[in-house]
Amino acid sequence: MADIVTTRREGAILEVTLDRPKANAIEWTTSKLMGEAFKDFRDDPKLRVAILKTAGDKFFCAGWDLKAAAAGNDRPSDYGVGGFGGIQELRDLNKPVIACVNGMAVGGGFELALSCDLIYASDRSSFALPEIRAGVFADAAAIKLPKRMPYHIAMDLLLTGRWMDVIEAHRWGVVNEVLPKERLEQRVWEIAKLLAGGPPLAFAAIKETVRVAETLSFQDAMNRVARRQFATVDVLYSSEDSIEGPRAFAEKRDPVWKGR
Template identity: 75%
Template sequence: MAESVITTRREAAILEVTLDRPKANAIDLATSRLMGQTFKAFRDDPELRVAIVRTAGDKFFSAGWDLKAAATGDAVDGDYGVGGFAGLQELRDLNKPVIAAVNGMAVGGGFELALSADLIYATESSTFALPEIRAGTLADAATVKLPKRIPYHVAMDLLFTGRWMGVQEAQRWGLVNEVLADEAALMARVWEVARLLAAGPPLVFAAIKEVAREAEALSFQSAMNYITKRQFATVDRLYDSEDNLEGFRAFAEKRDPVWRGK
């Protein structure tokens, strides 16, 4: 059954989502839809604060779009599901931190899946590539996102040539937050970061994500006006929240704050 390709593990406010679709963790339409439902449920669950995205196996993080499925009629422009390709790429109002744990080759749509996360941690054996150019097609999400994440000329090099980028180069350009020795070290670090974020102020994280996302289409002054006039829903909620006062009280009382998300 399609459900077996996605497994989840929940620890308190953290959800770990694992894609397990041998041999290359390629994503067909059914898998993409299932991932979309999984991440939508994460978004809508008030008890969950952080998600980890990982895949099974040690050779491929993900080969991206399932070309074998496409060859049998699984249309490239079909219904990817509620969150777009791989469930994260176009999921609206996902205002919670998402961490990608990359182990192995992140190729095409697999690279784009990692780019859909807020933080990327990877093993020393990880590599990245956008080979769509060799198939005469567009790496659409990467073409939109990559020039905003790394220097323009480096992004264009990857998109124009389809070459492989090693993890050390990815870290040098700021694409990867940290490089770990192996999968065990990777997952230990990712869970450490996830627990740190889960203990943080969820309403502030939501505001950070909405402001950063919406500000891409605004001038600096327009974005600041939206913030000060409380025209972002997450900012308005934050400024009226108990958590907003809790931060000040905790500082004044010289204690750790207790974040309730309200």
């Protein structure tokens, strides 16, 4: 099981790889392993950016392991600390996570990608929510997808279960960039290194504000920010980094972010 979810650190970047042939489907044990990996990422102050990738060329992730469920080997009520896939419901994950998608992202695999902050995909990728054909629904996608793309297109995907190729996904803004497979990981690491050099406290404030503001009116959200009622915003505005940014600008040098 240790080989199913592996991690690699490079400076402030953590790469998490799911490798569960043939389709990178997730059952409860795999989900728990992923949750522990992302929990460790969240709690390690030396890590600033995570990359989520999977092994193989055909599937990014086939979602929930239906074969394990049919055999009675799955426990869908206990997917671990971060919920399904270890990231979908992980509380206070206020660091950027990049999805490196190559191949088919199906059902929960599509939802896993949607749980990341940025999605970079190979030109071999495609997306689908086929749960409707089994008489169930993709619950996380039903919540997230209409906020990420035009409502009627999201409903089309949810109601019909049809496939969406990567070009269409990019056109609707679901995918940040489409690249040849040979260039994908290099590009993802370029973005990860860019973010790793950025202001971590500002990133945390962005993620918390975006996440909480989804349930608030614009004015309510702005009032909470102004009153520093978001913990990350309060930390940011009281930090050394909030002074370092303007000082570096005035001194015409690159800022040195300390995360404090």
